[in-house]
Amino acid sequence: MSENAKVLxxxxxxxxxxxxxxxxxxxDDGILQSELWKVLGLTSRDGSRIASRLEKRKLxxxxxxxxxxxxxxxxxxxxxxxxxSSIEDAPCIRCADEERCALDSSVSPLTCRLLEDWVxxxxxxxxxxxxxxx
Amino acid sequence: MRNKVLNxxxxxxxxxxxxxxxxxxxxxxxLLGGEEYIKVARALLNNENATDEEIxxxxxxxxxxxxxxxxxxxxxxLISGIRVKDPKRGWYVYQWKAQAxxxxxFLNNRKRKILERLKQRAEYEKSHSFFFCGTQSCKKRTFEExxxxxxxxPECGGQLHPYDNSEEVKAIEWKIRQLESELGSS
Numbered sequence: 001m002s003e004n005a006k007v008l009x010x011x012x013x014x015x016x017x018x019x020x021x022x023x024x025x026x027x028d029d030g031i032l033q034s035e036l037w038k039v040l041g042l043t044s045r046d047g048s049r050i051a052s053r054l055e056k057r058k059l060x061x062x063x064x065x066x067x068x069x070x071x072x073x074x075x076x077x078x079x080x081x082x083x084x085s086s087i088e089d090a091p092c093i094r095c096a097d098e099e100r101c102a103l104d105s106s107v108s109p110l111t112c113r114l115l116e117d118w119v120x121x122x123x124x125x126x127x128x129x130x131x132x133x134x
Numbered sequence: 135m136r137n138k139v140l141n142x143x144x145x146x147x148x149x150x151x152x153x154x155x156x157x158x159x160x161x162x163x164x165l166l167g168g169e170e171y172i173k174v175a176r177a178l179l180n181n182e183n184a185t186d187e188e189i190x191x192x193x194x195x196x197x198x199x200x201x202x203x204x205x206x207x208x209x210x211x212l213i214s215g216i217r218v219k220d221p222k223r224g225w226y227v228y229q230w231k232a233q234a235x236x237x238x239x240f241l242n243n244r245k246r247k248i249l250e251r252l253k254q255r256a257e258y259e260k261s262h263s264f265f266f267c268g269t270q271s272c273k274k275r276t277f278e279e280x281x282x283x284x285x286x287x288p289e290c291g292g293q294l295h296p297y298d299n300s301e302e303v304k305a306i307e308w309k310i311r312q313l314e315s316e317l318g319s320s
Contacts, residue, residue, distance in 0.1 A: 013176055021155035057157055057179050082158040082241060084165055086312050092248050093165055101251070109251035110258040113273070116302060119252070123305030 012050070015040070019050050023060050023075045030076035032067060051075060091118055159234045162212065162241060167203055170195060174203040175232065178213060183229040204230055211236050242317060249313040256306045264299050267292035274299070 022036055037047040051073070054060045062073040091114035092098055097107040109115055156164075163175035173193040181188060186204060190197045207213045208230075215228040265280035266272070267287035274297050275283065285294040 017155050024155060053180070059157060079158070081155060081161060082238065084161055084241065086309075086316055087241075087245055087248055088165060090248050092251065093244065094167070103254060109255050111273070112251075112255075115251065115255060119305040119309045120302060123301075123308050126308070 015042070015046075016050050016053055019047075019075075020054055020059055020077075020081075023054070024077045024080060026075075026077075028076070030063070030074040032065070033062070033073045033075055034067075036075065089118055089122065091115060157234070158237045159212070159232050162237050163203075163207065166210070167206065170199055171203050171207070174200055174207070178230060178232045182231055183216075185227045185229055187227075189230070204228075210240060212240060245313050245317055249310060249317065252306050252310050252313070256303060256310060259299050259303050259306065264297040265294035266297035267294055 018040060019036060022039065023031055033047060033051055034044070036042075037044055040047070042050070051060070051062060054075075055062055059077070059079050060075050061078050062075055064071060065074045066072075087093060091112070092101070095101070095114070100107045101109060101112070103110065157175075157179060159179065160172055160175040163171040173195060174189055177189045177192040178184060181192060184192070186197060186200050189195075189204070190200045193200065204213065204215075208215055212233055213230050214233050215230050217226050217228055219225070220227045263277040264274045265277065265285065266274040267290055269287070269290045269292060272287050272289040272292075275287075275294060280294045283294065286292075287294055
């Protein structure tokens with residue numbers, strides 16, 4: 001894959017995420033794809049390709065609707081992405097010693113500095129954002 | 135070394151923030167292995183039953199990196215593989231498929247493991263008195279350890295003073311409540 005193709009593929013994945021976000025934010029009412037392409041400055045050809053990707057991944061569905069006398073598609077969210085934020089930065093997720101981590105092992109949750117740093121950082125951030133937290 | 139590990143976590147966490155609106159399967163892959171896993175996961179969603187070579191070609195990643203990601207995801211039951219005979223070359227190849235329905239169970243399992251570790255840590259923090267020299271890169275010691283060390287830090291040579299760990303206890307208990315509430319509602 002050439003550098004150019006790589007950049008294009010990444011840009012397309014970013015666009016897919018953006019379209020998915022806008023569809024989710026539109027809620028149960030959905031959003032007309034023509035409106036969406038206008039917001040994102042996409043041609044209908046590129047936009048349809050992205051919508052079809054999301055539909056193939058079963059993240060959205062397309063419903064045919066008549067809008068001002070013209071047939072178009074409305075995009076509706078099918079799945080809301082899971083929230084991983086509570087453990088996203090947890091060191092255990094990518095820890096190379098995770099398999100060895102046990103109370104009686106040299107790698108132990110009792111003394112793990114990364115575990116301590118992680119909860120402290122998140123706790124302090126939460127308190128900063130909402131001083132009543134904790 | 136610790137800073138290097140922390141930098142990697144910061145970089146990976148920035149990637150994940152970008153993934154807020156992404157397929158759950160891709161999000162979890164990113165959680166496990168960062169950008170390379172994200173590329174592999176996206177390629178798997180775009181090309182069902184793809185071989186490692188096809189994924190390498192679609193992502194621009196080296197084949198050994200793709201294989202490492204695939205075996206890791208397979209080991210965690212997040213993808214499945216079937217062995218088929220390559221009609222052109224005559225040898226056997228594996229075709230891989232995302233197991234998107236396993237993502238929730240995988241995440242809950244991870245949360246439970248972390249929750250268990252945090253509960254053990256909370257108990258340990260509450261049942262011990264700690265001593266610390268004040269140097270950020272040094273370890274804090276329990277009273278028993280500090281006694282054996284004559285209250286002298288073996289890492290920097292500084293004196294070990296009583297250490298108030300109440301913030302750590304509060305932080306751990308806060309995280310425990312957060313995870314318990316998420317697991318309770320899932």
